[in-house]
Amino acid sequence: MSETLLSVKDLHVRVEDKEILKGFNLEVKKGETHVIMGPNGAGKSTFGNALMGNPAYEVTSGEMFFNGKNVLDLGVNERASEGLFMSFQNPLEVSGISLSNFIRTALEQRTGKRIRLWDFRKEMKKALAVLQMDQSYADRDLNVGFSGGEKKKAEILQLLMLKPTLAILDETDSGLDVDAVRTVSAGIEHFQADKDSALIIITHSTGILSSLHVDATHILVDGQIVASGDASLVDEINANGFAAYDKEDAAE
Amino acid sequence: MADNVKKDKTFVDDIDREMYDFRFEEKDVYRVDEGLTPEIVNKISEEKNDPEWMHQFRLKSLEIYNKKEIPNWGPSIDGLNMDNIVTYVRPNTKMHAEWDEVPDDIKETFERLGIPKAERESLAGVGAQYDSELVYHNVKEEVAAQGVIYTDLESAMHGEYADMIQKHFMKLVPPTDHKFAALHGAVWSGGSFVYVPPGVSVEIPLQSYFRLNAPGAGQFEHTLIIVDEGAYLHFIEGCSAPKYNIANLHAGCVELFVGRNATLRYSTIENWSKNMYNLNTKRAICEEGGKVEWVSGSFGSHVSYLYPMSVLNGKGARAEFTGVTFAGRGQNLDTGCKIVHNAPDTSSVVNTRSISKSGGISTFRSSVVVNPQAENTKSSVSCQSLMIDSESRSDTVPAMDIRTDKCDIGHEAKIGRISDDAVFYLMSRGISEEEARALIVSGFAENVSKELPLEYAVEMNNLIRLEMRGTIG
Numbered sequence: 214m215s216e217t218l219l220s221v222k223d224l225h226v227r228v229e230d231k232e233i234l235k236g237f238n239l240e241v242k243k244g245e246t247h248v249i250m251g252p253n254g255a256g257k258s259t260f261g262n263a264l265m266g267n268p269a270y271e272v273t274s275g276e277m278f279f280n281g282k283n284v285l286d287l288g289v290n291e292r293a294s295e296g297l298f299m300s301f302q303n304p305l306e307v308s309g310i311s312l313s314n315f316i317r318t319a320l321e322q323r324t325g326k327r328i329r330l331w332d333f334r335k336e337m338k339k340a341l342a343v344l345q346m347d348q349s350y351a352d353r354d355l356n357v358g359f360s361g362g363e364k365k366k367a368e369i370l371q372l373l374m375l376k377p378t379l380a381i382l383d384e385t386d387s388g389l390d391v392d393a394v395r396t397v398s399a400g401i402e403h404f405q406a407d408k409d410s411a412l413i414i415i416t417h418s419t420g421i422l423s424s425l426h427v428d429a430t431h432i433l434v435d436g437q438i439v440a441s442g443d444a445s446l447v448d449e450i451n452a453n454g455f456a457a458y459d460k461e462d463a464a465e
Numbered sequence: 466m467a468d469n470v471k472k473d474k475t476f477v478d479d480i481d482r483e484m485y486d487f488r489f490e491e492k493d494v495y496r497v498d499e500g501l502t503p504e505i506v507n508k509i510s511e512e513k514n515d516p517e518w519m520h521q522f523r524l525k526s527l528e529i530y531n532k533k534e535i536p537n538w539g540p541s542i543d544g545l546n547m548d549n550i551v552t553y554v555r556p557n558t559k560m561h562a563e564w565d566e567v568p569d570d571i572k573e574t575f576e577r578l579g580i581p582k583a584e585r586e587s588l589a590g591v592g593a594q595y596d597s598e599l600v601y602h603n604v605k606e607e608v609a610a611q612g613v614i615y616t617d618l619e620s621a622m623h624g625e626y627a628d629m630i631q632k633h634f635m636k637l638v639p640p641t642d643h644k645f646a647a648l649h650g651a652v653w654s655g656g657s658f659v660y661v662p663p664g665v666s667v668e669i670p671l672q673s674y675f676r677l678n679a680p681g682a683g684q685f686e687h688t689l690i691i692v693d694e695g696a697y698l699h700f701i702e703g704c705s706a707p708k709y710n711i712a713n714l715h716a717g718c719v720e721l722f723v724g725r726n727a728t729l730r731y732s733t734i735e736n737w738s739k740n741m742y743n744l745n746t747k748r749a750i751c752e753e754g755g756k757v758e759w760v761s762g763s764f765g766s767h768v769s770y771l772y773p774m775s776v777l778n779g780k781g782a783r784a785e786f787t788g789v790t791f792a793g794r795g796q797n798l799d800t801g802c803k804i805v806h807n808a809p810d811t812s813s814v815v816n817t818r819s820i821s822k823s824g825g826i827s828t829f830r831s832s833v834v835v836n837p838q839a840e841n842t843k844s845s846v847s848c849q850s851l852m853i854d855s856e857s858r859s860d861t862v863p864a865m866d867i868r869t870d871k872c873d874i875g876h877e878a879k880i881g882r883i884s885d886d887a888v889f890y891l892m893s894r895g896i897s898e899e900e901a902r903a904l905i906v907s908g909f910a911e912n913v914s915k916e917l918p919l920e921y922a923v924e925m926n927n928l929i930r931l932e933m934r935g936t937i938g
Contacts, residue, residue, distance in 0.1 A: 309908020
């Protein structure tokens with residue numbers, strides 16, 4: 214199967230007055246896992262936010278098509294309804310709504326269908342178990358008082374429950390200890406098992422990638438992808454860092 | 466789905482209050498002349514078959530009313546012309562203990578408000594006020610068996626508890642308090658009387674549901690609750706009124722007497738129509754070790770003046786006030802609370818949220834008084850405001866009058882806006898912008914909703930959702 218899910222062409226994105234993405238290109242097919250790596254400030258998170266439609270990120274030119282639809286025509290929640298998902302680097306705390314009610318509301322709004330509480334609880338229990346999260350998390354207010362690691366797990370929980378077609382994981386591994394990385398990886402593997410969906414992992418370290426299957430790796434420097442390759446590129450970065458891809462040296 | 470989302474966004478201006486703004490034709494048997502004279506008050510008194518002391522009390526109150534000035538320190542009530550207020554309307558039905566005997570049109574109104582269902586489910590008794598009289602009143606048997614009295618005030622004045630009422634009625638809120646307290650004393654009608662005997666703990670909340678129905682009619686219900694030594698009660702009042710163009714006035718009065726080591730929780734969700742002048746007076750007094758817990762949600766109305774007051778008169782008495790106020794377009798809601806510490810070791814906790822939107826004005830006023838004898842008093846006041854847009858307004862006016870050094874007093878005020886990042890976060894999961902904002906605002910008001918029984922919390926969140934509608938366009 215080589216059906217194109219996401220196609221991004223010559224994307225330029227501005228944050229406040231600064232151009233961050235300067236001609237970004239990416240194509241993701243169903244069932245694939247892509248990794249975007251790069252030094253701090255290269256624009257990795259900017260891509261995720263622009264794709265998801267964060268109003269603070271202004272797309273000045275270029276195009277993004279997802280599932281054949283022009284993403285730029287869609288509002289944030291419509292993008293989610295189409296099957297896009299982004300796990301946040303810093304998930305927001307929202308008091309007054311429990312994690313489980315939030316996910317249920319999101320599912321119902323996205324699909325326009327009522328979800329049977331019984332089925333939902335069963336699914337939720339399974340997903341919590343995969344992430345080794347206590348069942349009591351379901352009833353806690355969304356991210357309120359969660360530790361950094363718990364917030365990251367809660368994001369992956371949402372990934373497993375909402376079952377998007379394309380998920381962007383933005384620095385999901387940052388700030389996690391070894392055990393937590395392993396648990397989160399297990400959650401991601403679970404998601405990968407669905408061959409109709411695809412994954413973009415944004416990271417600047419390589420720890421989380423050791424146990425995951427990767428189809429393509431892209432190096433993002435100063436707003437452009439300067440190199441792409443298969444999973445072996447990850448090992449190369451591991452050995453040599455990003456120095457070889459400094460702007461001047463990047464000939465592509 | 467995408468189409469629906471777009472359609473929703475075209476909503477502008479006022480919210481859809483259709484589900485609250487319904488009414489039936491008036492069928493009043495009796496309606497007094499507009500404007501207020503001793504003759505009218507005499508008529509009211511006669512109609513109600515007042516005992517003579519009450520008749521005299523009304524006339525005395527009317528005198529005070531005519532002498533008192535309209536308050537000039539809060540939101541304008543110029544739109545209110547007392548000469549046009551028909552003060553007394555009562556439906557053509559007598560008290561009913563059985564739902565089946567309530568006239569159909571009245572029953573239908575209540576059914577749309579969900580009263581019989583609420584009663585069936587978890588509430589101990591329903592005293593519902595249709596216009597000025599109680600038309601339906603019922604206390605579940607097990608509560609009555611505990612010796613708890615829950616009845617309308619009028620009949621209580623003639624029964625076994627007549628002396629108790631004479632002893633307490635408007636002693637906490639005297640007619641001299643302000644012009645609208647005097648008005649209330651002159652024309653009060655309907656309301657509830659609750660007496661919980663010593664040591665009795667009422668496990669399920671008692672509920673009373675008020676609403677106005679007649680155009681131009683004021684509502685002056687009186688609630689008198691006495692919780693005797695060591696007893697416990699949760700009393701809930703909820704209001705919803707239909708919308709009219711003629712100015713409507715609500716000048717109710719609530720008096721709560723909390724005995725030694727007794728606890729009274731008093732919850733209200735008020736949802737008045739947007740032309741209502743809500744000038745309500747609520748007050749509680751706590752004896753030694755007694756505790757009053759106010760849970761208050763103020764929605765609707767054109768203008769509100771509402772500052773429930775707690776007088777902590779006995780050693781170790783406590784007061785908690787938890788409130789939320791939502792002021793939308795054309796609304797000026799002036800709410801808050803007052804705590805008077807009159808005895809040692811007393812404590813008070815005030816925790817309020819106010820929300821303003823579409824040019825609505827929300828003012829929080831608090832007053833904490835600590836008298837010299839109230840040593841080792843603790844008081845903390847926390848008030849948070851959320852402004853939905855830049856045309857709305859939110860003010861905080863805290864006052865403190867502290868007359869002893871031996872006390873611990875704290876005050877905290879925060880004003881904020883909805884975070885764009887939080888809206889984006891919720892939307893990125895497929896939730897519409899409107900829903901995302903409503904969720905955030907509901908969460909903000911959680912201090913109140915988590916204190917309410919589930920069905921009331923749900924209703925309050927629905928109200929917030931209704932009020933939030935149309936904030937984006």
